[in-house]
Amino acid sequence: MHDFINDLRFAGINKFSSKVWLSSPTMHGDEQRWVDEAIQTNWVSTVGANIDAVEKAMAEYIGVKYAVGLSCGTASLHLATKLAGEKLYGQARPNQGTLQGHRVFASDCTFDASINPIAYEDGDAVFIDTEYDTWNMSPEALEKAFEFYPDVRLVVIAHLYGTPGKMEELKAICDKHGALIVEDAAESLGARYLLNGEWVETGTLGNYNAISFNGNKIITGSAGGLFLTNSKEDADKVRKWSTQSREAAPWYQHEEIGYNYRMSNIIAGVIRGQIPYLDEHIAQKKAIWERYEKGLADLPVKMNPWDRQKSEPNFWLSCCIIDEDAMAPMVRGEQDYLWKHESGKSSSQEILEAIAAFNAEGRPIWKPMHMQPIYRVSPFVTVEGNGRGRSNAYIAGSGVDVGADIFRRGLCLPSDNKMTPEQQDVVIDIIHRCFL
Numbered sequence: 001m002h003d004f005i006n007d008l009r010f011a012g013i014n015k016f017s018s019k020v021w022l023s024s025p026t027m028h029g030d031e032q033r034w035v036d037e038a039i040q041t042n043w044v045s046t047v048g049a050n051i052d053a054v055e056k057a058m059a060e061y062i063g064v065k066y067a068v069g070l071s072c073g074t075a076s077l078h079l080a081t082k083l084a085g086e087k088l089y090g091q092a093r094p095n096q097g098t099l100q101g102h103r104v105f106a107s108d109c110t111f112d113a114s115i116n117p118i119a120y121e122d123g124d125a126v127f128i129d130t131e132y133d134t135w136n137m138s139p140e141a142l143e144k145a146f147e148f149y150p151d152v153r154l155v156v157i158a159h160l161y162g163t164p165g166k167m168e169e170l171k172a173i174c175d176k177h178g179a180l181i182v183e184d185a186a187e188s189l190g191a192r193y194l195l196n197g198e199w200v201e202t203g204t205l206g207n208y209n210a211i212s213f214n215g216n217k218i219i220t221g222s223a224g225g226l227f228l229t230n231s232k233e234d235a236d237k238v239r240k241w242s243t244q245s246r247e248a249a250p251w252y253q254h255e256e257i258g259y260n261y262r263m264s265n266i267i268a269g270v271i272r273g274q275i276p277y278l279d280e281h282i283a284q285k286k287a288i289w290e291r292y293e294k295g296l297a298d299l300p301v302k303m304n305p306w307d308r309q310k311s312e313p314n315f316w317l318s319c320c321i322i323d324e325d326a327m328a329p330m331v332r333g334e335q336d337y338l339w340k341h342e343s344g345k346s347s348s349q350e351i352l353e354a355i356a357a358f359n360a361e362g363r364p365i366w367k368p369m370h371m372q373p374i375y376r377v378s379p380f381v382t383v384e385g386n387g388r389g390r391s392n393a394y395i396a397g398s399g400v401d402v403g404a405d406i407f408r409r410g411l412c413l414p415s416d417n418k419m420t421p422e423q424q425d426v427v428i429d430i431i432h433r434c435f436l
């Protein structure tokens with residue numbers, strides 16, 4: 001590890017006395033009231049007024065008919081993916097996934113929780129490369145993927161760091177090929193998108209939609225997630241599956257495999273207390289993003305981009321990407337890395353290490369799924385076609401890989417809504433000094 005504290009480039013900067021977080025929970029007090037009420041009235045299980053209130057309030061906010069409270073975003077995505085699999089290919093045997101023998105297209109630059117449900121359902125993920133305009137799934141690469149795999153009928157799309165992807169284009173391509181969409185809006189609760197002239201919330205853009213209340217999200221229940229839909233049948237099915245698939249019998253009767261995925265009324269109490277503050281959190285995160293944009297404007301870096309005409313992100317995480325010609329040498333292995341400083345340049349790992357040395361938390365960009373050891377044999381499609389096996393001993397260059405490039409040059413900056421402007425100025429100062 002480099003000794004940043006004694007590095008003269010950073011002279012005069014003091015370590016933050018309390019840690020500046022990437023994105024930590026922000027409690028307001030109302031949460032306690034609803035949790036206490038659940039305990040006092042003994043509604044502490046997976047039924048109760050808090051769950052009902054969260055489902056109602058969030059369905060109204062997001063603009064869907066039904067929201068089903070589940071234990072986490074991953075559970076919501078799993079059941080969304082399973083519903084899609086059953087709709088497309090029918091009910092599977094209890095010991096088999098609904099996607100067995102089928103390929104599914106999926107966002108490549110995302111958290112693995114987006115796409116693991118494909119594997120839970122025995123499907124084969126095909127990763128679709130990213131575009132530079134919003135850091136989400138590339139419509140051109142998706143179109144290319146349908147050329148290779150015209151039989152695919154399901155696409156899992158995530159909105160990275162709260163920035164909506166190019167949903168109009170992606171939806172048009174899916175419609176053309178008769179494919180369903182699982183929308184992973186885990187990170188983008190409250191982000192809006194202009195779809196065919198109408199502003200809608202993320203979480204309404206797929207056939208099956210999910211959000212997360214994980215501890216680091218824009219609002220949190222400490223855990224929790226929602227499945228979102230306009231279909232009563234789908235909402236009822238998810239409720240049933242999430243409570244061990246009980247049939248309408250006086251005893252525990254089961255005709256299909258079940259899960260223990262329902263939201264707890266205690267967790268729902270925390271979420272219920274957070275909902276009134278969602279817009280406030282978004283405004284705080286937006287102010288942080290804008291402050292970074294201004295503060296870093298003189299450096300060879302760009303902020304994570306968004307479509308200003310067609311989207312309004314929730315600005316969950318502020319990120320930046322270093323210009324290619326300002327990238328100092330950096331290599332990453334599977335679990336380790338090396339970087340070397342060069343005057344006027346820096347690297348994502350140098351900046352992350354520098355801000356960590358002064359007690360602030362950043363994070364690398366999600367390592368793309370096609371680069372993960374677990375998915376190394378899964379197909380990967382870029383705008384140029386097959387993204388695998390592209391280097392050639394006889395031809396120079398190895399083709400585009402936008403996700404790998406953003407992973408290499410980009411980083412997530414401390415984005416906590418409790419970070420003060422003064423603390424953020426110090427983070428901005430540290431980043432400047434990395435380029436000295």
Ligand SMILES: Cc1ncc(COP(=O)(O)O)c(C=O)c1O
Nearest residue numbers: 072073074111113114186212214
């Ligand atoms: C893109 C994405 N999808 C899914 C999830 C999973 O949500 P959870 O942690 O609530 O299971 C997360 C966050 O944790 C996420 O960032």
